[in-house]
Amino acid sequence: MSKPMIAAEADTAFDDLARRLATRAAALATAQAETQALAGRDDEGRWRRPDLVWPLFAKG
Structure with a gap:
């Protein structure tokens, strides 16, 4: 009887x-895409954006 409960908790x-x-x-992908867009425009400000x-x- 306890096995279904354990499986439900694991799920x-x-x-x-x-x-x-x-x-x-998603956060990493968004940051990477924006960094690449700024790099394409030679915007060095991307290194100052936390x-x-x-x-x-x-x-x-």
Whole structure:
């Protein structure tokens, strides 16, 4: 009787992990795309933008 409960908890934990990883991957992809766009325009300001240099450590 306890096995279905353990499986349900494992599924929930995996879903939470997958959701957090997907959120982090989206943040990295967004920062990378913006960095490449700025690099294409030779905009050196991209190195002074913390949201592009450290996309996973957003303030707030």
